[in-house]
Amino acid sequence: MEKASQEERDALCALREELRVRLRSLGNAERTRKKRRQKEKKRAEFVSNPFRFTKRLLGAKTSGRLMCSREEVERYLQKTHGDEERETPLEDRPKEEFP
Numbered sequence: 001m002e003k004a005s006q007e008e009r010d011a012l013c014a015l016r017e018e019l020r021v022r023l024r025s026l027g028n029a030e031r032t033r034k035k036r037r038q039k040e041k042k043r044a045e046f047v048s049n050p051f052r053f054t055k056r057l058l059g060a061k062t063s064g065r066l067m068c069s070r071e072e073v074e075r076y077l078q079k080t081h082g083d084e085e086r087e088t089p090l091e092d093r094p095k096e097e098f099p
Contacts, residue, residue, distance in 0.1 A: 004012065046053040066073075 042053075
C-alpha cells in the first residue's frame with residue numbers, strides 16, 4: 001500500500017469501501033434472519049402453551065420479605081404522593097400558584 005501509486009491507492013480505497021458496505025449489509029441481513037427465527041420460535045412457544053410462556057417471560061415469584069411496617073410504607077407514600085391541600089377549594093388558593 002505504501003509503495004502503490006496514487007492511482008492504485010484510489011482503486012484500493014474504493015475496493016475496501018465496497019467490501020465494507022457489502023460486509024455491513026451481510027451482517028445486517030444475518031442479524032435480521034436471526035431475530036426473525038427467534039420471533040418465530042417464541043411465537044410457536046406461545047401458541048403451544050401461552051400460560052407457561054407468560055410464566056417464563058415474567059419470571060418466578062419473588063420470595064423477599066418487606067423489612068418495614070405497614071405504617072412506615074403508608075407514611076412514605078403519603079409524603080411522596082399526597083397533597084396536604086387536597087380538601088382546599090381552588091378558589092381559596094392564591095392566584096400566583098396558577099399560571
